Amino acid sequence: MILGRVVGELWATRKHAALEGRKLLIIAPYLWYAPAHEIGHLVPVDPVGAGVGEDVVVCLGDPARRALGSTPVPVEAAVCAIVDRLELAPPGERGARPLTFDTGSAPAHEETS
């Protein structure tokens, strides 16, 4: 999934029949691992009810199409979550989690008196 910000909504009367009744949003993606080409905006279907200005998680590809129902829908992006809070380590601080040992569980060498 990718992260993006909702910048608008799209309306259309002349459209594919399978898009009837579907809400379409305009989002500006800001975290995308493999964009097919330089994309400024993406138009996903919104089954969750996001508004302008909210950050959303968008599902791409075939799962987005199949999750929207049994009729073949001509979409490949769907909003799947509205972000309340995002925590992201900056690029310089993405190290491995350090190993720590609980003092109670580390093997202790017991001496018998």
Next chain:
Amino acid sequence: MIRGRVVGEVWATRKAPSLAGRRLLPAADAGEDRVVVAGDTHDACEGDDATVAVGSGARNVLVPGPDNRALLCDAAISLLVDGESR
């Protein structure tokens, strides 16, 4: 699957019903700066090395079996790496 390190967490209360209760974690490439948001079943933390299944197969990580068509997820953490040798 692609390899990534968990670099944070995404909190969301309003989600698609099929994702209710699922954790969403961003995982970043080691060398490059690409981030994918993936569903999680292994209770991964920030800093964990993971592989992320991307595409239709990601649904099988969260809900195995043929009845997972309604799951709105295209990336999921399939395993947490203990070690590797090259």
